[in-house]
Amino acid sequence: MESQTHLNQKVQRFSEECRQKGLSVTHQRLAVYKKLAATKSHPTVEELYDLIVPDFPMMSLATVYKTLETFEKHGFVSKTRPTGEKARFDANLNPHHHLVCKVCGCIEDVYDEALSRINLPDTKTSNFRIEDFRVDFRGVCSECQ
Amino acid sequence: MESQTHLNQKVQRFSEECRQKGLSVTHQRLAVYKKLAATKSHPTVEELYDLIVPDFPMMSLATVYKTLETFEKHGFVSKTRPTGEKARFDANLNPHHHLVCKVCGCIEDVYDEALSRINLPDTKTSNFRIEDFRVDFRGVCSECQ
């Protein structure tokens, strides 16, 4: 659970960065960002939409799609698609890894300092330039056990 | 590049396992398996279909979909869905990780003994039961540089 003040700071930074990048700070964008920054659940587009609609009945699903696309392009959120169907989003940009449930598809964040110290594999022969890496730990969440 | 004899052995084993599991060994299934086992490119369903059609003009795209679904269910292939659009398939079931190109979406296999020895993160508090893990090294392939 993020503290309320921390969340407000995050939203504040988001608004400033939008202006810096020439993006209008609209009610819709604020609503999407706030809901996403307030949860750890890596919601799908539709889940986010359902979270927002009660507070914001005129919100359109297509706007949530486009907003998240914009956010991803500008580096406000990350998008992931583990084995399940739908894309999932995360406003947590600190480098971290994921626990992915094979049963229900839910995602939990996992931080592990040791992982940041692994040696990158040798890619001299294929000449692939590695920029970063993410680990998906796959298994069964507590709910599904 | 797989050697031809190694590939033949793999197809041989595949046929035997199909029979053991009560799956008919059809021309279509052999064609899909052979093409997939012969490439390292992690093709999409449509790419596989296009590879197969010249040799096998009556092949249906729906059959490729269904065949791959069957193969995955029976553990003959693995399916992966990077951030891009389409699912990609791999007949290489040795535990390995992936180099994923951020530009074109291509996937290369990467083996790294050191990775198999990492300590799993502590999940006592969330009670998530980790079964395995996969690392996506993200960056830019040689083609796209």
Add this chain to the structure above:
DNA sequence: TAAAAATTTGATAATAATTATTATTTAATA
């Protein structure tokens, strides 16, 4: 080997997720 039973295929329809279109509305700026 031939007939019967079971499975698979191919053609196509249906569905689900996502993206494109466009008239209207809103936000930023002067």
Add this chain to the structure above:
DNA sequence: TATTAAATAATAATTATTATCAAATTTTTA
């Protein structure tokens, strides 16, 4: 507040994937 560029909402279109089902093929049984 008026101007202008950008964003939204409603909805159509597209794309990837799955479902349906009669016909064909494969496997089993006699």
